[in-house]
Amino acid sequence: MGTLKDRLTVDMRTALKARDEVTTSTLRMALAAVGAAEVAGRAKRELGDEEVLAVLAKEAKKRREAAAAFAEAGRGEQAAKETAEGAVLERYLPSQLSDDELAEAVAAALTAGGFTGMAQMGPAMKAAQSAVAGRAAGGRVAAEVRRQLAG
Helix, strand or coil: CCCHHHHHHHHHHHHHHCCCHHHHHHHHHHHHHHHHHHHCCCCCCCCCHHHHHHHHHHHHHHHHHHHHHHHHCCCHHHHHHHHHHHHHHHCCCCCCCCHHHHHHHHHHHHHHHCCCCHHHHHHHHHHHHHHHCCCCCHHHHHHHHHHHHHC
């Protein structure tokens, strides 16, 4: 199989033939977001798999936040729709690290970079983010880096 974008396109066509409306509309939206990212900037360019993953992660985060907002507002049906769309997108994202795995990865990144105090939070975050490579939400990574630098 080719790139992640190709896989999304093939899966969308398969869902369309199977009349799976949630998957079809979600993948159509994801491909539109990828297309928008490709034309952003000075010249149109083809996104690599890592960049497509970043777009998908951003879209999945939007769905989680929207589902929470709808649930809080008492709009359960809309929240369920957003949650279902998020589940479709999650299939294409790398599996998330457990808390123990995250703590281990952050500790290794901090040790390798020689980061010891809160004054080095920025560079420490950059090192930790590259160590987990999209397998944990930024908020979780930041909380773990803060905890380890403070301790």
